[in-house]
Amino acid sequence: MIRSVVCFFAHPDDETVMAGGIIALLTRQGIPVHIVCATRGEGGELGEPPVVPRRDMLGAAREVEMRNAARALGATVEFLNYVDPTIGLDDVPYPFQADFNTLARQFAQIARRRQANIILTHGADGEYGHPAHKLVHRAVVYGVQQMLPHVLTYTVAASVPHVEDLLWNQSEIADLALDVRPWGSVKIAAMECHASQHALFKRRQRLKTLREALGLVESVRRRWPQTHGEAPRDDFAALLRTVGAWEPR
Numbered sequence: 316m317i318r319s320v321v322c323f324f325a326h327p328d329d330e331t332v333m334a335g336g337i338i339a340l341l342t343r344q345g346i347p348v349h350i351v352c353a354t355r356g357e358g359g360e361l362g363e364p365p366v367v368p369r370r371d372m373l374g375a376a377r378e379v380e381m382r383n384a385a386r387a388l389g390a391t392v393e394f395l396n397y398v399d400p401t402i403g404l405d406d407v408p409y410p411f412q413a414d415f416n417t418l419a420r421q422f423a424q425i426a427r428r429r430q431a432n433i434i435l436t437h438g439a440d441g442e443y444g445h446p447a448h449k450l451v452h453r454a455v456v457y458g459v460q461q462m463l464p465h466v467l468t469y470t471v472a473a474s475v476p477h478v479e480d481l482l483w484n485q486s487e488i489a490d491l492a493l494d495v496r497p498w499g500s501v502k503i504a505a506m507e508c509h510a511s512q513h514a515l516f517k518r519r520q521r522l523k524t525l526r527e528a529l530g531l532v533e534s535v536r537r538r539w540p541q542t543h544g545e546a547p548r549d550d551f552a553a554l555l556r557t558v559g560a561w562e563p564r
């Protein structure tokens with residue numbers, strides 16, 4: 316039985332981009348889902364047109380966007396107050412500054428407080444290589460192994476069929492992939508809340524509309540406890556299978 320799910324992500328919008336369909340599936344089953352955002356994404360784009368006139372106002376604006384997106388997904392949200400560094404002119408993303416052990420302990424304490432028995436987070440490759448995503452991944456896995464070894468931990472990603480290679484995190488092949496079109500209207504409603512990032516979503520995939528840029532195949536890999544190449548057989552994997560998930564390998 317899935318009692319409660321906690322999701323750990325680096326920035327507002329990661330939850331919707333990577334896992335909006337799966338979160339909607341869970342919340343519509345009556346399963347509580349809590350999203351933890353390490354930063355407010357204050358280093359991201361201001362939007363086209365800008366949602367705020369000055370960069371120092373972006374974090375507050377993205378917090379509102381994130382709260383609206385969480386409501387659309389049927390989830391709750393909290394922020395950890397780390398600061399997302401501004402993307403440089405070279406377009407290179409950076410991780411946020413954090414003490415690794417403190418971060419890992421914070422993640423584990425939140426999961427414990429929420430009585431989570433499933434955790435969702437970024438992949439080891441940071442999906443497309445984002446260092447803040449990789450940092451969150453490492454800290455979540457370390458915190459779980461040290462403090463909550465009985466809690467199942469999955470990494471999540473999403474891809475746009477026929478546009479991106481199936482499934483990011485190339486060094487960890489997904490255990491299960493799910494066509495999330497049945498929850499697509501919820502995912503698009505949540506995406507619409509992240510207005511400051513719409514231009515980025517479309518540019519990243521060279522697509523014209525937000526709807527086209529929606530990752531309609533979401534994928535998961537069980538990171539802890541490790542499965543040693545076996546397809547996972549647990550309550551989360553079973554739920555995904557009952558709604559049509561397949562093994563992509």
Ligand SMILES: [Zn+2]
Nearest residue numbers: 325326329445
């Ligand atoms: Zn991110």
